[in-house]
Amino acid sequence: MADEAPFVSAIERFGDSLPVGFVAQGTPIRQFVFGGLKGKLRKELLNARNMYRETIVGLKHALAQLGPLQPPPMSFVECIPACDAEYIQFLLSARRLKDGVFIIEVLCGDEDAGMVEGCGSALQAHVPAINVGFIEGNTPIQYHPQSGLPFQEISFKYPLSNGAQADASVKYRVATLKDQAEFVERAEAAAAVDRKKAGGGRRLRMGEFIFDQFASLMIDFNGSGRGLTVEELENLDLDMLDAFTNAMGNYHPPHVDLDVDIVCGQCKRTQRVELPIKRWLDPFVVRMPSGSSPEM
Numbered sequence: 001m002a003d004e005a006p007f008v009s010a011i012e013r014f015g016d017s018l019p020v021g022f023v024a025q026g027t028p029i030r031q032f033v034f035g036g037l038k039g040k041l042r043k044e045l046l047n048a049r050n051m052y053r054e055t056i057v058g059l060k061h062a063l064a065q066l067g068p069l070q071p072p073p074m075s076f077v078e079c080i081p082a083c084d085a086e087y088i089q090f091l092l093s094a095r096r097l098k099d100g101v102f103i104i105e106v107l108c109g110d111e112d113a114g115m116v117e118g119c120g121s122a123l124q125a126h127v128p129a130i131n132v133g134f135i136e137g138n139t140p141i142q143y144h145p146q147s148g149l150p151f152q153e154i155s156f157k158y159p160l161s162n163g164a165q166a167d168a169s170v171k172y173r174v175a176t177l178k179d180q181a182e183f184v185e186r187a188e189a190a191a192a193v194d195r196k197k198a199g200g201g202r203r204l205r206m207g208e209f210i211f212d213q214f215a216s217l218m219i220d221f222n223g224s225g226r227g228l229t230v231e232e233l234e235n236l237d238l239d240m241l242d243a244f245t246n247a248m249g250n251y252h253p254p255h256v257d258l259d260v261d262i263v264c265g266q267c268k269r270t271q272r273v274e275l276p277i278k279r280w281l282d283p284f285v286v287r288m289p290s291g292s293s294p295e296m
């Protein structure tokens with residue numbers, strides 16, 4: 001990832017505080033305290049409807065305190081930015097590791113992403129948690145005066161019909177755990193409608209999933225005081241929409257760097273794998289590897 005940026009150890013930089021957090025009734029919510037994990041977690045994970053709800057349930061059990069509240073109510077846990085949830089899970093995993101070292105075992109070429117050549121050798125990497133880095137967001141985090149939720153302002157240029165370029169900007173909320181769960185649930189509901197129709201497929205409607213995300217998280221478009229609806233996004237000039245989606249693709253909130261590059265001793269190929277930060281949720285979170293898209 002951003003190789004030119006100086007290395008920042010995520011744990012040394014943030015310790016027991018959320019990198020982004022949110023604001024509740026004027027109070028920044030950053031500090032957290034882990035409690036003891038209990039067997040009830042397993043039961044409630046089985047009741048969770050999707051991987052995002054599993055994360056919410058998991059963090060509800062793992063956190064004894066968040067900000068001033070002890071224990072944090074579900075509404076608080078749902079407001080945790082998704083990038084912060086990764087940090088919490090990373091830190092919790094790190095504390096449960098023997099000697100604080102992640103051990104990653106993978107076969108050369110065994111990747112999620114499509115067509116990958118590899119020699120099949122067994123690879124192993126040892127990653128001390130303290131050596132895991134943190135990547136800053138592209139633009140500073142701000143907090144919405146009403147909701148207290150974090151957002152970033154993302155600027156981009158789009159082409160005009162006369163060949164010139166114009167500036168545009170959006171204010172875009174950092175997705176929370178609740179946002180993620182609701183994106184999937186709305187997409188599931190749409191897929192259920194498809195199933196009911198004669199001959200309807202059961203595939204997730206990815207177009208609706210993505211446009212729903214854009215519209216749900218955008219809180220301002222070009223200083224208009226509000227974001228665009230799905231319908232307005234659909235009616236946007238294509239070049240403008242493409243410029244916007246391209247800008248969104250290049251943008252990221254602050255996050256712990258979970259990517260690990262392992263070089264194969266046999267074929268010298270470099271393989272990128274993700275730190276296994278969800279092992280503490282095992283054995284029930286085995287449906288899909290972390291970071292992959294939900295299966296529908």
Ligand SMILES: [Zn+2]
Nearest residue numbers: 108119264267
């Ligand atoms: Zn190899």
